[in-house]
Amino acid sequence: MSHGPALDREAFRDLARAALELADGHLGGVRERAVFQPMKPDERRRLLDQRLPDEGRAPRAILELFRDAVLPHAMGNGHPRFFGWVNSPPAPLGVVADFLAAAMNPSCAGGDHAAIYLERAAVRWLMELIGFPTTGSMGLLVSGASVASIVGLAAARQHAATAHGWDIRADGLQGARPRLRLYVSPEGHGCLRKAAELLGLGASAIRTIPVGARFEMDVAALRDAIAADRRAGDLPFCVAASAGTVGTGAIDPLTAIADLCERERLWLHVDGAYGARAVLAGSEAARVAGMERVDSLALDPHKWLSVPAECGAILIRDGALLRDTFSLVPPYLRTEEGKGFGGLPWFSEYGVQQTRGFRALKLWMVLQHLGRAGIAAMIERHIALARHLAQLVDAAPDFELLAPSSLSIVAFRYVPDALRGDATRLDDLNRRVMEQVQSEGEAFLTNTLVNGRFALRACVLHDATTEADLAALVEIVRRAGAQALRVI
Numbered sequence: 201m202s203h204g205p206a207l208d209r210e211a212f213r214d215l216a217r218a219a220l221e222l223a224d225g226h227l228g229g230v231r232e233r234a235v236f237q238p239m240k241p242d243e244r245r246r247l248l249d250q251r252l253p254d255e256g257r258a259p260r261a262i263l264e265l266f267r268d269a270v271l272p273h274a275m276g277n278g279h280p281r282f283f284g285w286v287n288s289p290p291a292p293l294g295v296v297a298d299f300l301a302a303a304m305n306p307s308c309a310g311g312d313h314a315a316i317y318l319e320r321a322a323v324r325w326l327m328e329l330i331g332f333p334t335t336g337s338m339g340l341l342v343s344g345a346s347v348a349s350i351v352g353l354a355a356a357r358q359h360a361a362t363a364h365g366w367d368i369r370a371d372g373l374q375g376a377r378p379r380l381r382l383y384v385s386p387e388g389h390g391c392l393r394k395a396a397e398l399l400g401l402g403a404s405a406i407r408t409i410p411v412g413a414r415f416e417m418d419v420a421a422l423r424d425a426i427a428a429d430r431r432a433g434d435l436p437f438c439v440a441a442s443a444g445t446v447g448t449g450a451i452d453p454l455t456a457i458a459d460l461c462e463r464e465r466l467w468l469h470v471d472g473a474y475g476a477r478a479v480l481a482g483s484e485a486a487r488v489a490g491m492e493r494v495d496s497l498a499l500d501p502h503k504w505l506s507v508p509a510e511c512g513a514i515l516i517r518d519g520a521l522l523r524d525t526f527s528l529v530p531p532y533l534r535t536e537e538g539k540g541f542g543g544l545p546w547f548s549e550y551g552v553q554q555t556r557g558f559r560a561l562k563l564w565m566v567l568q569h570l571g572r573a574g575i576a577a578m579i580e581r582h583i584a585l586a587r588h589l590a591q592l593v594d595a596a597p598d599f600e601l602l603a604p605s606s607l608s609i610v611a612f613r614y615v616p617d618a619l620r621g622d623a624t625r626l627d628d629l630n631r632r633v634m635e636q637v638q639s640e641g642e643a644f645l646t647n648t649l650v651n652g653r654f655a656l657r658a659c660v661l662h663d664a665t666t667e668a669d670l671a672a673l674v675e676i677v678r679r680a681g682a683q684a685l686r687v688i
């Protein structure tokens with residue numbers, strides 16, 4: 201037995217070939233399998249209760265265990281009939297990229313190696329795709345929009361504090377300071393609240409601004425709330441708007457909000473985790489106009505671009521401010537482009553992480569493979585499919601749309617005549633429908649709350665999803681609904 205994890209080259213190649221067979225079978229055979237297979241209690245137990253072996257095991261045996269006990273129980277998001285949450289299938293090139301990235305295994309904290317330049321380039325491509333300024337700005341890859349929100353709101357907090365002469369990095373939010381106020385709609389993602397809590401603002405610093413009929417932030421109400429907070433002596437500092445909410449795909453009126461933020465000198469953060477790239481779809485571009493004006497923007501390539509998880513990005517208009525928010529490197533030790541050894545300023549000066557993985561490789565490969573036109577076509581196609589589903593739902597007498605279809609999301613429910621008007625039982629019925637559809641494995645959807653009502657929610661993100669899959673989804677839901685109706 202050798203010491204350490206090394207393999208001889210022949211063994212490595214054998215294992216990699218076996219892994220390739222497994223990955224190929226998994227990706228290639230996805231249509232033929234159930235979308236999702238709930239695990240049986242003993243299958244869960246087998247994974248949960250395993251014991252770490254005292255003596256090392258042969259890699260082959262480990263791969264076999266993976267094949268038998270892990271691979272068959274995927275989450276389901278590789279399947280063209282998976283419509284749950286906002287989880288896309290993996291782009292095959294991204295799968296290959298993750299293998300190669302692990303083989304190189306750099307730390308992307310910083311330095312003068314290829315991964316750093318690739319991340320700079322891939323992030324610039326993201327900026328260019330959505331029209332975000334590329335000079336003076338900064339962006340970096342993070343695990344996802346949750347961390348992107350923490351980074352973006354930390355910069356917003358830094359900005360507000362500096363403007364008022366506080367050294368927030370030294371003092372935190374301790375002491376007698378005016379209360380910082382953050383504005384979010386009730387449709388805003390929970391990660392915004394999490395970020396506010398972590399940054400010491402407290403959830404009570406959040407003003408929840410109501411939405412209109414399309415679930416978009418009411419700008420007049422926002423203006424009033426800011427004015428009321430100023431009168432009360434609080435310090436409004438940031439609006440966190442959404443470009444594509446996770447519930448219904450709603451897009452807050454970004455141009456009007458950007459105008460207001462400019463007048464009020466507030467930081468504008470946009471959660472575009474899912475929807476930001478809708479700017480590429482001709483049909484939606486007007487709705488996301490204004491994104492080029494925001495101060496910070498979260499965008500998840502692991503959502504609507506099929507880059508394998510995790511791959512999120514935070515883009516900040518004022519790159520120097522972002523560095524001031526996080527850098528612990530004294531100015532005389534900082535690396536600067538063209539000055540001394542060490543390459544570009546380190547990513548670790550701009551965010552939370554020190555050691556950082558090579559997320560850029562999969563993003564760089566997938567973006568190149570699709571090209572700008574390919575990305576736009578994919579987005580347009582998914583939006584068209586969602587509209588098609590919305591039409592099917594609208595045309596069916598026993599279904600109803602609960603929100604206007606926006607981007608690639610449709611929120612709807614099954615409404616049999618017998619229960620029409622019975623809000624409680626309709627909620628209960630549709631919850632059962634969702635659970636049954638999920639466990640049957642012919643399709644997969646999840647839920648959201650729309651005006652307090654339980655909604656089935658389908659999000660189209662798969663390149664192989666067809667109109668026939670959507671027709672099938674409606675039939676599958678109807679069948680599950682008829683069954684559930686008999687037992688409630």
Ligand SMILES: *Cc1c(COP(=O)(O)O)cnc(C)c1O
Nearest residue numbers: 286344345346389445446473474
């Ligand atoms: C997924 C999502 C988030 C959270 O992002 P993670 O990548 O899961 O950290 C935030 N906002 C929206 C709109 C999302 O779709």
